[in-house]
Amino acid sequence: MLINEAGARNLRDSAPRRPGFLSSERILSILTGLPLRIESTRRCRRCWWPENWRTLDCAMTVPLKELSKAYVRIAIELVADGDVAEALTQLFLQSTMATSSTQQSGQDWDGRYYHVDQILDVPGPRTDPSFSPGDTVKDFLRNQCKILVIGAGGLGCEILANLALSGFKDIHVIDMDTIDISNLNRQFLFRPKDVGKPKAIVAAEFIMNRVPGVKVSPYYGKIQDKDDDYYLQFNLIICGLDSVEARRWINATLVNLVDPENPESLKPLIDGGTEGFKGQARVILPTITSCYECSLDMLNKPTAFPICTIANTPRLPEHCIEWASVLEWPRVHGDKKMDTDDPEHITWLYEQAAARATNFKIEGVTWSLTQGVVKNIIPAIASTNAIIAASCCNEAFKIATSSAAYLNNYFMLIGTDGVYSYTFEHEKRDDCPVCGGEALDLTINSELLVEQLIELLVEKQDIQIKKPSLSSGSTHIYFQAPPQLEEATRPNLGKKVSELVSSGGEITVTSTSLPFSLSLRITYS
Amino acid sequence: MPDSQTIESATTALATRTPQPDTKTRRYDRQLRLWAASGQAALESARVLVISGSATSTSILKNLVLPGIGHFTILDHERVSPADAGNNFFLEGQSSVGKFRAEEAVRLLRELNDGVEGKADTRIIEQVLDNDPAFITSFSLVIAHNLNENTVARIAKLLWEDETYPSFVVVRSSGFLAEFSIQFHEHTVIESHSETAPTLRIDKPFPALLEYANSLDFTNMDPTEHSHIPYVVILVRVLEDWKKSHNGAAPKTYEEKKEFKKTITAMKVKVDEENFDEAEAQAYRCWTESSVPSEIAALFQDPKAFSAASSSSSTSPFFALLAALRAFTVQHDPPQVLPLSATLPDMKSNTVNYVHLQTLYKKRAEEEKAQFKKYLALSGGAGIDDALIDSFVKNAHALKLLRGRQWTSVHSSAETLGNSMAMNSKHVSTHLALASLSSLQAKQADTKVTTEALTAEAATLLPSGLELPEEWDEAAGEIARSPNADLPNMAALLGGLVAQEVIKMITKQYVPINGYCVVDLIEMWTGVVG
Numbered sequence A: 001m002l003i004n005e006a007g008a009r010n011l012r013d014s015a016p017r018r019p020g021f022l023s024s025e026r027i028l029s030i031l032t033g034l035p036l037r038i039e040s041t042r043r044c045r046r047c048w049w050p051e052n053w054r055t056l057d058c059a060m061t062v063p064l065k066e067l068s069k070a071y072v073r074i075a076i077e078l079v080a081d082g083d084v085a086e087a088l089t090q091l092f093l094q095s096t097m098a099t100s101s102t103q104q105s106g107q108d109w110d111g112r113y114y115h116v117d118q119i120l121d122v123p124g125p126r127t128d129p130s131f132s133p134g135d136t137v138k139d140f141l142r143n144q145c146k147i148l149v150i151g152a153g154g155l156g157c158e159i160l161a162n163l164a165l166s167g168f169k170d171i172h173v174i175d176m177d178t179i180d181i182s183n184l185n186r187q188f189l190f191r192p193k194d195v196g197k198p199k200a201i202v203a204a205e206f207i208m209n210r211v212p213g214v215k216v217s218p219y220y221g222k223i224q225d226k227d228d229d230y231y232l233q234f235n236l237i238i239c240g241l242d243s244v245e246a247r248r249w250i251n252a253t254l255v256n257l258v259d260p261e262n263p264e265s266l267k268p269l270i271d272g273g274t275e276g277f278k279g280q281a282r283v284i285l286p287t288i289t290s291c292y293e294c295s296l297d298m299l300n301k302p303t304a305f306p307i308c309t310i311a312n313t314p315r316l317p318e319h320c321i322e323w324a325s326v327l328e329w330p331r332v333h334g335d336k337k338m339d340t341d342d343p344e345h346i347t348w349l350y351e352q353a354a355a356r357a358t359n360f361k362i363e364g365v366t367w368s369l370t371q372g373v374v375k376n377i378i379p380a381i382a383s384t385n386a387i388i389a390a391s392c393c394n395e396a397f398k399i400a401t402s403s404a405a406y407l408n409n410y411f412m413l414i415g416t417d418g419v420y421s422y423t424f425e426h427e428k429r430d431d432c433p434v435c436g437g438e439a440l441d442l443t444i445n446s447e448l449l450v451e452q453l454i455e456l457l458v459e460k461q462d463i464q465i466k467k468p469s470l471s472s473g474s475t476h477i478y479f480q481a482p483p484q485l486e487e488a489t490r491p492n493l494g495k496k497v498s499e500l501v502s503s504g505g506e507i508t509v510t511s512t513s514l515p516f517s518l519s520l521r522i523t524y525s
Numbered sequence B: 001m002p003d004s005q006t007i008e009s010a011t012t013a014l015a016t017r018t019p020q021p022d023t024k025t026r027r028y029d030r031q032l033r034l035w036a037a038s039g040q041a042a043l044e045s046a047r048v049l050v051i052s053g054s055a056t057s058t059s060i061l062k063n064l065v066l067p068g069i070g071h072f073t074i075l076d077h078e079r080v081s082p083a084d085a086g087n088n089f090f091l092e093g094q095s096s097v098g099k100f101r102a103e104e105a106v107r108l109l110r111e112l113n114d115g116v117e118g119k120a121d122t123r124i125i126e127q128v129l130d131n132d133p134a135f136i137t138s139f140s141l142v143i144a145h146n147l148n149e150n151t152v153a154r155i156a157k158l159l160w161e162d163e164t165y166p167s168f169v170v171v172r173s174s175g176f177l178a179e180f181s182i183q184f185h186e187h188t189v190i191e192s193h194s195e196t197a198p199t200l201r202i203d204k205p206f207p208a209l210l211e212y213a214n215s216l217d218f219t220n221m222d223p224t225e226h227s228h229i230p231y232v233v234i235l236v237r238v239l240e241d242w243k244k245s246h247n248g249a250a251p252k253t254y255e256e257k258k259e260f261k262k263t264i265t266a267m268k269v270k271v272d273e274e275n276f277d278e279a280e281a282q283a284y285r286c287w288t289e290s291s292v293p294s295e296i297a298a299l300f301q302d303p304k305a306f307s308a309a310s311s312s313s314s315t316s317p318f319f320a321l322l323a324a325l326r327a328f329t330v331q332h333d334p335p336q337v338l339p340l341s342a343t344l345p346d347m348k349s350n351t352v353n354y355v356h357l358q359t360l361y362k363k364r365a366e367e368e369k370a371q372f373k374k375y376l377a378l379s380g381g382a383g384i385d386d387a388l389i390d391s392f393v394k395n396a397h398a399l400k401l402l403r404g405r406q407w408t409s410v411h412s413s414a415e416t417l418g419n420s421m422a423m424n425s426k427h428v429s430t431h432l433a434l435a436s437l438s439s440l441q442a443k444q445a446d447t448k449v450t451t452e453a454l455t456a457e458a459a460t461l462l463p464s465g466l467e468l469p470e471e472w473d474e475a476a477g478e479i480a481r482s483p484n485a486d487l488p489n490m491a492a493l494l495g496g497l498v499a500q501e502v503i504k505m506i507t508k509q510y511v512p513i514n515g516y517c518v519v520d521l522i523e524m525w526t527g528v529v530g
């Protein structure tokens, strides 16, 4: 089925984003009357449109509510004629016309915001005098405020629903993942039929169908794909991620974005995270309050087992599993990549680990533990995500409306023994590599080798830089890339740091995974 | 070293098994890692009644339906209003307006999980209380959100009548402020998932452990072996030697403790022996006496533990187990310790030494468990199944027994309230302000809520001898601002908090609150009154 180019152009040119849109796949489903699943490995990151069909712009989506039977009939007739593009064009144009007329006339029915308006119509005893109650604040929240949600998983689903109900109408969401069956115990915008589809797109579609008049623009991809201009368009950013790396990236990006001449460039970042019955929410005002990097040492240290334990002296079932995945997989499978989402691969690892455990008389290797260790699974439940997402959205609401003071700046919840929470101000670090400006003092042994320093930088709780490259002034100490530079600097790995840098001298540490550099002031003990 | 025989038999055994989890296990994987199959089974057999289909109620239910509660019923006679359609995610905007709130919400909640049964009941709660109270008592747990205070009191009274009746969660919210409490007679927890590890009994080593430690010749040991002796063994040995030269006493003073640690460091044959570093870091275990934790000792004083010991009939397993535990701590040698835990933390060692030590602990733990079982048979627990006994013994250091009280709008103990006020008067202000609002609205539903009216009401609720807390005006003023607001974010937050507590109550794992949990979303804090 070839797509008519003119039709495609037509669609592309007139492809605004409107409430209640359908994905391209759903349109085709409706057009053909068949439950359509397109089996294709590569898909467009934004619209889930198969890549080999990409002559159509992926922004092409049509509103669900306005898909009257008439349009579908026209479309089906056209499809029967073999002109899919024309059919889609018709469908699209008709429905956009329909949307633009209905959209103006009262998505906001009388009484819709009865609850929220009680807060927005009058100040409370603790409300800042700058709060301007009534129409001004409502207009800003509902017609002007643009908010970005990073992550459409456990926290993201909850965040999207809360924002939509609170009155945010221009919401964007980024997520690079697709839906897995193990998400369904908490990611409540997804159903079993959605397994395998992109989270951002399914979540956006669900919210737009459920909460009328709210526009959710999904992006199926990485946050790193987007540039400064993209992030500058938002008033607020909420992060519901499970990746430390991604959080560090967005945090540093937003700090770098701040232009002292332009107050609009300061984008409040609200960050949430959960693990089991525990979680935290925080408000970061880039350059003003403590940032994500400032608090890196508060993270639980990732459990890393020394390679000699894994290879020679296993004691725990985890050691046997690590042996299977770190040493045995590459030995047996060579270059074949291990896919931790593939149950067959987990089964293979489980069998190797279980056999090793039996030989060493170690008990406790199970399939579930194997999967947990190799995927670094963090337990997650709907209720904790609900608490943390609600805290984040409440802060977003307060910041957007000034109806109450916002959190300064850290909220921690532990629900394992009663309900325990702790609200406190996390202090900014002067030597924070992202927002501090001062070099970080590091005292090392004068015998320490460059390769040992690198190991230290990877492991040290407040640094944690994977694959760091090191330089001092104009001296290249060690570079991970490009290959020529790596080769040229490799001999330095075996040298003592003190041979290359004098006491009180500075080392600049960079890494491709992080958009900032770290300055270390070295002294020797 | 592994021999080929073992490898072969191990692989054959594996090949016949099908270890991959089924669809249900995969769906619930992330929560099974928190409460295991036993917790999941408890959830799946639970039946929850939620009264009102408000935004808060559906948020709570969402977090119970997703993890797979067995059954839920929403009891609500009201029809969807435009305001409901605006703040409740489990309604479909304007198209739900005018329909029964319970029916719409149940339909949309059920979409979340095929394995959950959901029912809508559109009767009026007061009439159910009058004509069909058995309906309410037939559930495992009842939740009420923003109900008329008189109705709440009637339900609370009904459910307090019998110990076997369901627990009752009362939730009230108003704008940025909220609170909830759980009415239960008694709640016992074996699997509290405490982060405190049980003692390794280094100060009171069992014979096999002591014998092993004494058998080692540290001075003439192969250096590799020397660096692989687990710290537990090192400590037992150093302590034993120390006692010999100190009249059988462990280090007491700061100087002695320092000297003790020095002795450990001096034993190193190489600087980088991490097992000795661990031993030094863990040396405090030698002068921290292994005994019955005070919280557990306090449980032994519970009247039910006593009656379990004297009569062999109709005691709940928990109290029979508790009575046996008390008998164990009195009669066992050494006395005043809990049965040994078989769980050994990881430590620097090689496989052989670690597994050997683990085996010693396991064997001893089995022996002590066998002794425990003898006491159990005498305290009416002969029929208790082994899995429960295992779990009880494993968690003996972290058992929990909560005694509740009948729900009242304001905490019924003036003393507790006074103490809470001294600790954090903001918490009490919020608690009182919400109670005052309920009280005002129970008298007249459409009453004008002002700070003054709330203040006058609070004065009548406050036990004599107590004065309104300092932050009263802030809490009362906030309630007066938005008395009837069920904010989407507050609804979602309560949905999470209450669901966590309900899950803890139903699974009998982790520890629920006992008292009023208060929430302030302006300063973003939670607290517990009581």
Ligand SMILES: [Zn+2]
Binding pocket: A290, A291, A292, A293, A294, A295, A428, A429, A432, A433, A434, A435, A436
């Ligand atoms: Zn910082």
